[in-house]
Amino acid sequence: MTEAIIRAERVEKYYAQPSENRIQVIAPTDLSIVPGEIVALLGPSGSGKSTLLRMLTGLSAPSAGKVFWHEREIASTEVNVSIVFQSFALFPWLTVEENVEAVLKARGMEPAERRKRALKMLDTVGLDGFQAAYPKELSGGMRQRVGFARALVVEPEVLFMDEPFSALDVLTAENLRSELLELWQNKTIPTKAIFLVTHNIEEAVLLADRIIVLGRNPGKVRTDFKVGLQHPRDRKATAFTQLVDYVYKVLTQPDAKPPELPQTPGATASPERKRPHYQMLPHARPGGIAGLLEILIDHQGKDDIYRLADDLAFEIDDLLPIVDAASLLGFLTVNEGDAEITRSGTDFANSEILGQKQLFRKAALEHVLLLRQIVRAVETKSDGSVSEEFFHDILDEQFTEEETVRQLETAVSWGRYAELFDFDAARRRFLQSERLHHELENEEVSLESDE
């Protein structure tokens, strides 16, 4: 086996908490990047893909473990890598050419040589004639070409890409992907390896020689395998779709052991993790859940999630939270990448708006611990109000600060929809919902009258 360019040894990332609990973003992970391969790193959002990328490039130091660049510790060597960013990260006040030249200037290159190389690289990525334009005059696709030109002009050994195509429209992204592949295969660029972070399964299978799938809470490698398909790859080929399905299954069953890989083995087993105290609420809106269920009914109550996303022209990463949420609430079950609607799901989808709220309320109270606790808390308080901070502090033990905020946002959105409680955004307090209050009273009354 060839020597790795970058090798990570038991790297992990965590944030220390005052209460001795620490939030593990990435569990100890081994990973290496060897010459001649395109590696794709896949994972749901929140699995620490970008964090891992930043540790591999030396941008961020791991909390524990080490990263080596040609077997030397990364902090004490000059690494020759580039990153293509999702947001392009171009300087809007510099022209296209100045943006590209700036990185050569940083390396102390002469103006004449700099200009020559920059223009040549712009030509290579198809930006000939645009050198004097400012980034804001260009379309998204063109801007990302500038991003590529800037990344490639320093002739990096490893080219890192952090979701480089996800801010672009479908056609532009497809076009850029194939051009990149062409540059790589024709060896137009001296880059020895490419490391691509993406949440697009098809993109990974299309480009990569090796795919690594991360799981979350904390982020860790769930499977790492080689893709044996020949380029150019045909999206319609059975082998291709089988691989996509396989990755898909790994991604949709976060708690199960990864299934057997079609054709080539190599999947590593992941140890069972401890279930967290609170479920992670998927960031989906109740309206989205209802919409998904209605579509499922149209598809005879059962469909492959991947195909569903395709039909809806959704990124799978956008659809997954909705599926997760529906499954958490017991409105559908996920099996082998298929989503199947349940009885309560059908009821929910077919109800009128008030009925939907009622069913949602029932399901939420039954399945979601956090919502149950909030309702309990506001009911027991004499003034019927509890500060958000209280739950913030509890969730903080388990989630990162950012995630805690998002968890609470989702809880507020669900709770308001279901009329479980009210939320006073100015005072940041949960309040007892008037309606719920009345309803409970009425129920008590009717119970009494039954007796």
Place this chain on the structure above:
Amino acid sequence: MRLPQFGSVPSFSNTPGRELLARSQVLKRSWPFVLDLCVAAMGLACFYAVVRICMFWAGPPSEQMVVSLSPRSLPLYAFYSVVRIFLAYVLSLVFAITYGYTAAYNKRVEPLMIAALDIMQSIPVLSFLPPVMLAMIRLFPTRHIGVELGAIVLIFTGAVWNMAFSFYSSLKSIPRELVEATNIYRYSAPQRLFQLELPFAAIGLVWNSIMSVAGGWFFLMACEMFHFGSRDFRLPGLGSYLQTAADAGNGHAILYGLLTMVAIIVATDQLVWRPLITWSDKFKFEQVESSKHGSSPLLHILTHSAGVQAILKHTTVPLGEAFYQRLAKARAARMEKLATAPAQETGAAAAARVLPWVLILVVAAAVVFAAQRALILLSPVDRAQYAELLKGAGATFLRVNFSLLLAAGWTIPVGVAIGFNPRLARIAQPLAQIAASVPATALFPVILLALVRLGGGLGLGSIVLMLLGTQWYILFNVIAGAMAIPTDLKEVATLFRFSRFERWRKVILPGIFPYLITGMVTASGGAWNASIIAEYFRLNNRTLTTLGLGAQISSATEHGQFPILLLGTILISLMVVTTNRLVWRPLYRLAETRYRLG
């Protein structure tokens, strides 16, 4: 501190977010209370140090400088004043950038530095005028340079804080991926400064510069002529010209002086600010090109002139190239050394780690000592004097708030009318801008003279000065707020036939609320600051005075009563900081959360 003058507000189409039009509030209190105490102690320490120095250097009596009232001397005077402002501004810019940079990148001192910023921009700078002046005069026995430096330092202390805060918050809001790009592509710190940090902060810096310079004029007018005890310090300049003219009751001279003032302000606007604003437009951090563009013929000439380009090509460009190449080489050498000899802590490195702590300790000890001495300085103040000062504080408090109410009372309806009516805006806007750009301190002697002739006193006069200095903040913010109310909201009000009262209550007032608060915060600070010159004024060799903390501070200055001066300054700072914390910050937060549009 807040700057009570608006100077030139180029045009509303160019008006950036309202946070740039006024001092920025530190919304989230991220530092513990102890740090505020630290800052207070440091303030005391500084004050004591300055006082100590000036008491130590009891200098020779100063000769009188005669300010000529001939119109022919005006250009020279104007030139002197402009140079003073310019030097103070350059000093402020350099300091602001250094301060903001250090605060943003040095985690250990960041909270302390930001707490200091927050307080420094709240306290009235004018009460520091006498000790600063005296210290500077004694520092330089050559009389002129001392007074000059005093004026410059004073303008500097008034101008620097909002610029520093703007630069700091710009640095903090640079998108993460851009910073990562500079790291991964091995940008040196200077390259990052020139290609990322300064451009990113440019717009905020330009707008704050405009504010700072306008504030600078306000202070300069006050400190070009200044009495301390029996001494009378004068600097040749526009401010002293106007004051002397008012003293002599010379109507022609006053008119010439004011005309020169307006001419300078219009010229600065056209020759400096407009080109700068147009130029800084390219630093807008935006993904799509916006349709609005200002234009400046001067900028066009500069950027398209072959001569200027040629000069740049043979001076800064090669210098920059050489500089960057050296930086790259230095980095390569450093990395090589690091690779051959892996990080080993040498004696020097260990010393370098200990040194900052030693320094901090020494500074802390000095601060504690000086702050304590400053407090000892207060001991001769007796109970009656305390009571007097508190009474004065109460009077000034009422006066400040009354002038705020008056200002809000007329600016809200007028501002909304202008904001809703583009045609009216076209006429009223330039007029308001010129009116606002004349420093209130320049007008004050004239207005006071008129008031005295009409039989009014300083009680009324001080409110007029506060009003003059601060109403524009509210007016311009209200106009901006009214313009920002979306048309569809107004249409809803029309569609559902809101009564006039409902329209104001449901649409207009909530719509302008955040802007109004911003304007009021800034105006309130300005009014407090103005009270120091407004409540105690010498006219025709007569001292006009009225009950108030500002008057007490000024009087203590004239009579050289340092304990009273110190106590008065502490009191006024406390009042301003407390009102900010208890009233304005909560309102500001409310505005940011509840009444934010879009």
